[in-house]
Amino acid sequence: MNGEKLIARYLSGNAEAGDQLVEIMSPPIWRVAWRYAGGNEADAQDIFHETFVKLLDRDAALLKRYDASRLPLEKYAAMIARSCALDFLRKRNRERRDAVMDSNTIQESGGGVEAWELELALNFLEDDEQRIIRAFYLQSLSAEEIAASLDMHAATVRRKKAQALEKMRKILEEK
Numbered sequence: 001m002n003g004e005k006l007i008a009r010y011l012s013g014n015a016e017a018g019d020q021l022v023e024i025m026s027p028p029i030w031r032v033a034w035r036y037a038g039g040n041e042a043d044a045q046d047i048f049h050e051t052f053v054k055l056l057d058r059d060a061a062l063l064k065r066y067d068a069s070r071l072p073l074e075k076y077a078a079m080i081a082r083s084c085a086l087d088f089l090r091k092r093n094r095e096r097r098d099a100v101m102d103s104n105t106i107q108e109s110g111g112g113v114e115a116w117e118l119e120l121a122l123n124f125l126e127d128d129e130q131r132i133i134r135a136f137y138l139q140s141l142s143a144e145e146i147a148a149s150l151d152m153h154a155a156t157v158r159r160k161k162a163q164a165l166e167k168m169r170k171i172l173e174e175k
Contacts, residue, residue: 003068004067022052024077029080033048035085051080093135118172121171122168124167129167
């Protein structure tokens with residue numbers, strides 16, 4: 001049965017159709033959730049759950065927008081899961097950043113570097129370097145998590161981090 005017919009049956013109150021939708025959409029949603037959670041099962045479960053909450057909410061607006069002529073139901077579910085995963089990561093990162101930003105001084109190798117000095121040094125970096133440094137140190141993300149959010153390889157993230165830190169070190173030494 002095609003996705004539009006199944007969704008129509010679900011929207012008309014057919015519980016069996018709802019079970020079939022969950023069965024069809026679960027594998028692609030789980031794959032996306034697992035990938036964006038970086039292998040963290042608790043985060044993957046949160047993303048997985050949030051995706052179904054959005055898909056099957058009271059008015060089922062996302063299901064109503066599904067168009068089988070544009071893409072298969074499984075890919076549509078994966079696309080919604082990706083959006084939920086990115087929202088989840090952004091929210092978690094904001095929470096981490098807010099917790100870290102309460103500190104006025106960052107201690108590094110025994111000597112204090114003032115937050116304003118770090119901000120000044122960050123301003124000399126390229127945009128992607130700034131995002132990587134902030135993600136590593138203010139959001140406590142791994143190279144894999146940053147790579148997923150910036151759509152690049154983890155090795156590239158690590159290389160850019162090392163280059164950015166070297167630039168910042170030189171800038172801070174000149175102060």
